[in-house]
Amino acid sequence: MDSLPAMKESYTDVLVIGAGPAGLMCAQALARAGVKVRIIDKRCAFVSVGHADGIQPRTIEVFNSYGMGERMLREGIQVHMAAFYNPGPHGGIERSGRAPDVTAPTARYPFEMTVHQGALETMFLDAMDSMGVYVERSLAPVSVNISEDESIIKDPQAYAVTALLQHQPTSATPNEQEMVHAKYVLGSDGAHSWTRRTFGITMEGDQTKYVWGVLDMVPDTDFPDIRNRTAIHSHNGSCMVIPRERDIIRIYIQLTEEDIKRVTNPETGRAEMKFCNPDILLDVANRSFKPYYVKPVGEIEWWTLYIIGQRVASKFSVKERVFIAGDACHTHSPKAGQGMNASMQDTHNLAWKIAHVLRGWADISLLKTYEIERQKFAQDLINFDRKFATLFSGKPRTEGAEDGVSHEEFVQAWKTFGNFSSGIGVHYPESAAVNVIHQGTARNLIIGQRMVPQSIIRAADAWPFDIQDMLPADTRFKVVVFTGDLSDEVQREKVNILAQELEKSDSFLKTYPPPGAPTDTAFDIISVMAGQKIEVDYTDVPELLRPHWSKVFVDDVDFSGRVGGKAYATYGIDSHGAVVIIRPDQFVGMIAPLNKVNHLNQYFASFRISAAH
Amino acid sequence: MDSLPAMKESYTDVLVIGAGPAGLMCAQALARAGVKVRIIDKRCAFVSVGHADGIQPRTIEVFNSYGMGERMLREGIQVHMAAFYNPGPHGGIERSGRAPDVTAPTARYPFEMTVHQGALETMFLDAMDSMGVYVERSLAPVSVNISEDESIIKDPQAYAVTALLQHQPTSATPNEQEMVHAKYVLGSDGAHSWTRRTFGITMEGDQTKYVWGVLDMVPDTDFPDIRNRTAIHSHNGSCMVIPRERDIIRIYIQLTEEDIKRVTNPETGRAEMKFCNPDILLDVANRSFKPYYVKPVGEIEWWTLYIIGQRVASKFSVKERVFIAGDACHTHSPKAGQGMNASMQDTHNLAWKIAHVLRGWADISLLKTYEIERQKFAQDLINFDRKFATLFSGKPRTEGAEDGVSHEEFVQAWKTFGNFSSGIGVHYPESAAVNVIHQGTARNLIIGQRMVPQSIIRAADAWPFDIQDMLPADTRFKVVVFTGDLSDEVQREKVNILAQELEKSDSFLKTYPPPGAPTDTAFDIISVMAGQKIEVDYTDVPELLRPHWSKVFVDDVDFSGRVGGKAYATYGIDSHGAVVIIRPDQFVGMIAPLNKVNHLNQYFASFRISAAH
Numbered sequence A, B: 001m002d003s004l005p006a007m008k009e010s011y012t013d014v015l016v017i018g019a020g021p022a023g024l025m026c027a028q029a030l031a032r033a034g035v036k037v038r039i040i041d042k043r044c045a046f047v048s049v050g051h052a053d054g055i056q057p058r059t060i061e062v063f064n065s066y067g068m069g070e071r072m073l074r075e076g077i078q079v080h081m082a083a084f085y086n087p088g089p090h091g092g093i094e095r096s097g098r099a100p101d102v103t104a105p106t107a108r109y110p111f112e113m114t115v116h117q118g119a120l121e122t123m124f125l126d127a128m129d130s131m132g133v134y135v136e137r138s139l140a141p142v143s144v145n146i147s148e149d150e151s152i153i154k155d156p157q158a159y160a161v162t163a164l165l166q167h168q169p170t171s172a173t174p175n176e177q178e179m180v181h182a183k184y185v186l187g188s189d190g191a192h193s194w195t196r197r198t199f200g201i202t203m204e205g206d207q208t209k210y211v212w213g214v215l216d217m218v219p220d221t222d223f224p225d226i227r228n229r230t231a232i233h234s235h236n237g238s239c240m241v242i243p244r245e246r247d248i249i250r251i252y253i254q255l256t257e258e259d260i261k262r263v264t265n266p267e268t269g270r271a272e273m274k275f276c277n278p279d280i281l282l283d284v285a286n287r288s289f290k291p292y293y294v295k296p297v298g299e300i301e302w303w304t305l306y307i308i309g310q311r312v313a314s315k316f317s318v319k320e321r322v323f324i325a326g327d328a329c330h331t332h333s334p335k336a337g338q339g340m341n342a343s344m345q346d347t348h349n350l351a352w353k354i355a356h357v358l359r360g361w362a363d364i365s366l367l368k369t370y371e372i373e374r375q376k377f378a379q380d381l382i383n384f385d386r387k388f389a390t391l392f393s394g395k396p397r398t399e400g401a402e403d404g405v406s407h408e409e410f411v412q413a414w415k416t417f418g419n420f421s422s423g424i425g426v427h428y429p430e431s432a433a434v435n436v437i438h439q440g441t442a443r444n445l446i447i448g449q450r451m452v453p454q455s456i457i458r459a460a461d462a463w464p465f466d467i468q469d470m471l472p473a474d475t476r477f478k479v480v481v482f483t484g485d486l487s488d489e490v491q492r493e494k495v496n497i498l499a500q501e502l503e504k505s506d507s508f509l510k511t512y513p514p515p516g517a518p519t520d521t522a523f524d525i526i527s528v529m530a531g532q533k534i535e536v537d538y539t540d541v542p543e544l545l546r547p548h549w550s551k552v553f554v555d556d557v558d559f560s561g562r563v564g565g566k567a568y569a570t571y572g573i574d575s576h577g578a579v580v581i582i583r584p585d586q587f588v589g590m591i592a593p594l595n596k597v598n599h600l601n602q603y604f605a606s607f608r609i610s611a612a613h
């Protein structure tokens, strides 16, 4: 008898299961960080039309931090205005008002964008290509196991997880199998996550009864708000209009109970696509749009049925070796435009932590902060979404329906949740990576939130930059020193002492970079003086605080008077200055007065590993 | 005897001689316009280091109008601050002040940029590649002749020029010749222009005695203004520092009479590169820099000697068939950073005119406006440059040298000429293409200057855009209708009448597009309402004024409160509105009240050709 061919066996640092937005964000971030990563997807091709589209302001900031912001801004559609329609006195709908689509005062990009999921995934794929990482398609896991051996589990460098992968029928080599040994595994395999189910993680919350149809088309219409994010409440149902690329719009159409019956499979009792078609959806939409009409120019581009489930996974991590992210651990209505954003933010949060652990820079316990930070967020999100979906799907209040949702209530909710739904207000609780003891040192810069953008002026050449552009997602912690006014002798002396403290061998700056490596391998130091651009010199700050002339800034207005000059005031930093520690994901990790280097040392000691160990 | 091989003979619409900035700008603009163009250069390779670098604010606007602005902004270095050093009381120099590098309040990009000439030329070459146009190198003309036949000269479509081209010794086929028949020829062949000399065009003005050395290097220095545009006046000479890419700086070093002797060829009596070297220049520079030092980290990247000539050609065109542009018709000191900018502006001015004539859209007489507009500019430029160079090269005023140039005088000149040297203030005189009769209708929008940038809000979706982004260099005239407030019934009626007038068969909108072609083939119509974004609908303007929903704007502030809302006020347009005609090069060609469509018709009749003819 012939012996079976030896099964392929291989090793990787991280295996990512599922190449949707969550998985792709993770793979590209790890690849940039030099981590050996593989990413697989059971589908044979990537999404090219339809699916998610709304990109929230914070997501644009994150793309920018990976060097992909310019492309996002070039390819996407900006959504600035929301419009609201309600039943009017003559039977049809009429506009009850307009409002900003985004209400998040500190957003760097004060608008939402729409980028279709295919375009978005292409940005990741292109970035990955340049690093030699690609999606292995038509490939899915058959089994995945975490070692039971405690000594292996405790060793961050051990291949603690084995996954048996199998080529799908769509593959060129169907049924071929491969055993992959990975140090860490991410299950970013969507709402029906195989990974989640394999580890028996439960979803909490319940399916709601709302069923939505989705239509993408180039419209022929007389509706004046067709290019805004328009919420229509009519006596015949609710719709949401979303403007997209190439004159396309998307309409989310809420199906009434009657409509749901029309698309229900009598055998399963569930709404199903094969019992629906775009004409039914268009018909329902036009009932809501009256007295306006909307119909496609040419073909309907894409359509689907979407049934809202609002659920969060009971845990996001198994032994800090297998993680789940994205729709695998939280699902919600498409109306608030959150899904894709939250999914990418999950893995943006996770990737740098894995990179630090793999480099031996951070203790494996840092990985616990992933669940601490993202599960809380997901729960907040679901609470928000539930409230929002209820408001949105509720009957409008009119004469004779006094218990309905009034326009004012709706707009108020829209604004209240603006900061949250934009992704800007996300707030991580205290943990090893978030230390709030000196919150008072920069009153308005909330520790555990993302660094607030501000224009600052480069001291050497008066070129204005947004401080966020100095905080790329390059896995380094940023040490931003607000020096105060160095023409004040007392303050200058304090800054000199700070520099001396930072020079000491027990300072975090000296403790954590790999032996022999320059400080800026692990930390990027930026200083921001108080003062005037025409007065200060970049040479005013102590040498340690200016590893390069381009790292010194001043909080002043630029020469055109258009931007800058408000950083200290916005952050609530007074003339004594402050040191702000910003995590690789742009979240503020800690703030300290200039004379508390010892507290900064303690912060890093709580999760970092000294290079000398 | 063997017969000679038949000489290659070919036909092209436009032949461009010389692929420097002027020639490349022209070739890419013509290629974009669908014109058959060839561009040759006698050199075998393109410039990759050194040469020109300063990009003025208006030049960035022009690049943006060709879709190349984003790349320019990505690749270039921004220069925001100027610094001035003068002799101090202790012998060495000291800083007498700092000022904005650019003082042009309406500049969209309120800074200068430095982009080395190779990077700049690559932007053009890449754009041309996508249109199948490339530079034919190692190729130069031997002779060029304009037909003597009046009927040919009068026919804009005739091949009125023949040029005999010869492959250079550096070519793969040296000495091979080709006869090219062209409708039009551009000589953009630099300061020693063969084309200019061939047609016996004289240069007016004279060489000045100033000799400058130029050094490019990454500096090791203790000089705090090394990343600014710094003008140093010392008792030992003058320098100018220009920051560049990759930490490189350029120093322009003025040679004193003594220094000039050191680099003079005793045989010719002229300063020559082979009698100079970078050490001499570095030595001279360091004399000026005292008490600071500057020396290269590693090698000097590039250096040259530059002898200032300030001259303008007596004519820019021969029979509107052969044109000269760029350094071929004006040269000046490098200090004001003008040469490359003025050269590209020349051909930006010329290209759309040639395209219009070749399409049969404009009378050949339109080409006369090239010389009218650009020769005046060149003369203004030389006058400016002469004054500036004198100031710059003059002795500083100090005790004992009361006739020298004071710091105040210098800074004053810097500011006064700011608007001009930025390229923003360029003002073309009246001509067929510049009609000033209704200047009063938009008091602050100067007819004959470039359209002033302003943020306006798109009515359909409240997305803010700069009006300049609606004015791409696509060869179309833009008809910008400032409608006033359409909620005012009287005004609305006026706008309706305007639309009716424009619909008439004798209106310019109907007269000039090719038969059967839509209006927007030749004209792009944009409307800008007065009003509020939350009130107006894009459907408020008559249909003729909204060929697409994206063409309707409102003069309001955007939702973030950051931009917009000042267009009417800035332009000096009152509640009666105005029609502004903007040329394909973004210059304002005419302004008219809404009820003066007949005057607009006359404007176009003065240079355009009706499609019916």
Ligand SMILES: Cc1cc2nc3c(=O)[nH]c(=O)nc-3n(C[C@H](O)[C@H](O)[C@H](O)COP(=O)(O)OP(=O)(O)OC[C@H]3O[C@@H](n4cnc5c(N)ncnc54)[C@H](O)[C@@H]3O)c2cc1C
Residues within 6 Å of the ligand: A017, A018, A019, A020, A021, A022, A023, A040, A041, A042, A043, A051, A052, A053, A054, A055, A139, A140, A141, A188, A189, A190, A191, A193, A194, A195, A214, A304, A306, A325, A326, A327, A328, A334, A336, A337, A338, A339, A340, A341, A342, A343
């Ligand atoms: C109609 C519609 C409209 C939406 N609109 C919006 C919106 O406007 N804004 C918004 O933010 N979100 C929206 N969403 C939600 C959004 O699509 C998801 O939240 C987002 O795609 C989640 O990303 P993800 O990477 O977690 O999962 P997914 O995008 O679902 O990706 C999971 C990937 O894993 C693969 N996979 C699954 N199982 C396996 C397996 N066993 N092995 C290997 N691979 C596997 C899948 O093939 C898939 O590629 C919408 C969704 C739908 C359906």
Ligand SMILES: Cc1cc2nc3c(=O)[nH]c(=O)nc-3n(C[C@H](O)[C@H](O)[C@H](O)COP(=O)(O)OP(=O)(O)OC[C@H]3O[C@@H](n4cnc5c(N)ncnc54)[C@H](O)[C@@H]3O)c2cc1C
Residues within 6 Å of the ligand: B017, B018, B019, B020, B021, B022, B023, B040, B041, B042, B043, B051, B052, B053, B054, B055, B139, B140, B141, B188, B189, B190, B191, B193, B194, B195, B214, B304, B306, B325, B326, B327, B328, B334, B336, B337, B338, B339, B340, B341, B342, B343
């Ligand atoms: C050291 C230095 C510094 C400068 N600094 C600045 C600055 O800071 N800012 C600024 O704006 N300007 C600066 N200039 C000037 C700038 O380089 C020129 O103004 C600019 O390049 C002019 O562009 P052009 O296309 O007219 O001519 P050129 O750039 O000279 O190009 C002419 C082209 O024609 C080709 N050619 C010549 N004769 C023939 C022929 N017979 N047949 C075919 N091809 C031919 C040449 O090979 C060349 O490629 C500087 C110049 C020098 C030398």
